[in-house]
Amino acid sequence: xxxxxxxxxxxxxxxYARELGRCLSIPVSDITEADTEGVGEIIHFGxxxxxxxxGLKEVLRKLGPCTRLTIVSVGLADxxxxxxxxxxxxxxxxxxPEEVLxxxxxxxxRGAMDYSRLSPKHKAMMWMLCQFIRRKKYRTEDxxxxxxxxxxxIDFVNLGSVxxxxxxxxxxxxxxx
Ligand SMILES: Cc1cc2nc3c(=O)[nH]c(=O)nc-3n(C[C@H](O)[C@H](O)[C@H](O)COP(=O)(O)O)c2cc1C
Numbered sequence: 001x002x003x004x005x006x007x008x009x010x011x012x013x014x015x016y017a018r019e020l021g022r023c024l025s026i027p028v029s030d031i032t033e034a035d036t037e038g039v040g041e042i043i044h045f046g047x048x049x050x051x052x053x054x055g056l057k058e059v060l061r062k063l064g065p066c067t068r069l070t071i072v073s074v075g076l077a078d079x080x081x082x083x084x085x086x087x088x089x090x091x092x093x094x095x096x097p098e099e100v101l102x103x104x105x106x107x108x109x110r111g112a113m114d115y116s117r118l119s120p121k122h123k124a125m126m127w128m129l130c131q132f133i134r135r136k137k138y139r140t141e142d143x144x145x146x147x148x149x150x151x152x153x154i155d156f157v158n159l160g161s162v163x164x165x166x167x168x169x170x171x172x173x174x175x176x177x
Contacts, residue, residue, distance in 0.1 A: 001038065005031040006045040007055025012111035012157050013045040013074040019159045023166045031055040034062065041068040047111060048075030051091040060100065069104040076154065077142055079108030107165055110156035
């Protein structure tokens with residue numbers, strides 16, 4: 001049995017998780033409430049927050065010794081740029097034990113951010129990040145995008161991108177049979 005889980009602070013990861021669940025007719029649950037007993041594969045969606053993925057530690061705690069894992073990161077940085085996808089992969093590889101990595105695949109999707117809905121702590125973190133970027137001698141394209149969109153509402157969520165993910169999951173399931 002396959003289970004889709006998510007940990008979503010502002011809703012983007014949950015939207016993607018529910019869309020994939022609808023496409024593949026697979027149950028979807030917040031990782032905190034998920035019963036993972038007897039599950040053969042977990043597909044987990046989580047927002048990126050400074051290089052960590054929401055709910056990942058909880059997933060690793062609840063993962064059975066042979067359970068396969070698919071991680072879907074949801075973040076603002078464009079994963080179509082290889083340097084962004086590589087950075088996320090490397091950050092995650094630091095957290096996931098070697099033995100679990102052998103049965104793990106990682107996908108990336110783009111999320112959303114509405115500054116008016118951020119918690120005071122997250123607002124402060126974004127303010128500090130902008131101060132840091134303003135003082136940098138050289139700004140990357142992504143740095144500039146963070147400054148340009150500061151205080152606004154950005155939404156890159158594209159539920160259609162879940163179709164590619166669904167196809168890839170179905171393809172590898174056929175191969176594993
Ligand atoms: C404090 C903070 C830190 C963030 N760090 C990152 C990051 O390191 N990389 C990234 O791509 N997006 C980052 N984001 C953007 C979130 O990943 C994005 O808003 C995502 O859609 C959140 O998903 P969720 O609503 O499911 O929690 C950050 C957002 C906040 C508020």
